[in-house]
Amino acid sequence: MRRSLLAAAVVLTALMLQAVVVNRLPVPGYGPDLPVLVVVAFALGAGPSYGALLGFITGVAADVLPPADHTLGRLALAYAVAGYIAGLVEDVEERSVLTTVAVVAVGSGVAVILYAGVGGLVADHRVTASAVAHSLVSTVIYDVVLAPFVVPLIALAARRAEPAA
Amino acid sequence: MRDNRRARLILAMLLLTAFTLITLDYRSGGGGPLRSIGNAVFGPVERAANAVAHPIGSFFSSLGHLSSYKSENDRLKAQNQRLLQQLHLTNADKAHLAAADKLLNLAGRAQFRIVAARVVANGSSLGFESTATIDVGSQDGIKRNQTVIDGDGLVGKTLSVGPTTSTILLGNDPDFTAGARLEGSGQHVGHVDGGGRNPMTFTLLGTQATMKVGDQLVTYASIGDRPFVPEVPIGHIVRVQPTPGQLFSSGIVAPYVDFGSIDIVGVVVGTPRTVKRDSLLPPSPTPSPSAGSPSPSASSSPSGSPSPTGSP
Structure with missing residues (x-):
């Protein structure tokens, strides 16, 4: 329960930071995608069910958060699958930093591909081959760079919130 | 990999819900x-x-x-x-x-x-x-x-x-499109399209019309001025693209607005009955030898016309 409250607070913060700060930073490419990073970080500590559910809720919030302008449910689907996949790695003994980074890379990449894939189904002509390639490279690289800082921090906070689960 | 079946069931239900949301929102045309x-x-x-x-x-x-x-x-x-x-x-x-x-x-x-x-x-x-x-x-x-x-x-x-x-x-969103008119011209109109990562483009309609590098673009009024009011500067042509065998010519546009750093904007809620043609354009971007003077009227008379007040 306390972990869920923590997750809700962190997700809301990530969504706000993304819209208000990150998307306006003059960085090359598109910058990181904080919500998927947060979903993956919580999923790594709480398993696939939790990861999928948190990903879905985060995605729905991101879908309706202004100024989003795409078909409702696309990010929900993308983040849910990313959270599920990350959650599958929960039980790996002695998870190394490298594994964590790899999971973040896969989660971010899967999110982009699913978001773009569903975009193709609903005839979103923002989805072009070059846009997908750029988004994939940019999102994965930035999220991987942030992962060693964000994931341990969230893991620590989650353990504090719900000790000895 | 404990409670894997339960997790898969949850994921399947979430995906189903997501696809339902997508279908409903897509069919309602967004804005639900x-x-x-x-x-x-x-x-x-x-x-x-x-x-x-x-x-x-x-x-x-x-x-x-x-x-x-x-x-x-x-x-x-x-x-x-x-x-x-x-x-x-x-x-x-x-x-x-x-x-x-x-x-x-x-x-x-x-x-x-x-x-x-x-x-x-x-x-x-x-x-x-x-x-x-x-x-x-x-x-x-x-x-x-x-x-x-x-x-x-x-x-x-x-x-x-x-x-x-x-x-x-x-304006740089791939979904963005607006009617546009070349400066100075009567009916040289077309449309500009945001390109996402690619530059903005202008497509000039009509086979007679031509554009050249440096030509400035302004908005062409929409019906009832929605969504676009007339005469708002858009950008200028930086490259004319060869379009062999095409009816329409197109060019790359450098927009005047830096979409990456917009901060203070204005939503136009009312227009006068007419806006004077080309009255809102910035000084022409065409390269001039005089090192980038900001005022066009000062540098626009290179001819040696006798000025009565000029002699000391």
């Missing part, structure tokens, strides 16, 4: 009740978040502009008081004043009635979208499909309007 709720709930939160986080963001985005704003400092100080009253700027820094000053100048010349606004959030959706939230909404008289400008020219149009915030589609 959930998005309205999102506008009403998250809009104010974004405004508040922006009030806290904006100094950080504006610090970074203004790094590149520091030198140019410093020189304008003196002139801007004089207008400080008036602008503060008009725009309710509580934390106005030099960059904001410069932007606000230019916006009022452009709107004043055009006699547009505008509602001034600040950008509080930007949309990206994994990099595919270029949208923004502004801090005015239906309570301020904003409606869907209105022109959004800043001091440099066309920013975009309003997409959806909440009570106190609105979403705008920026």
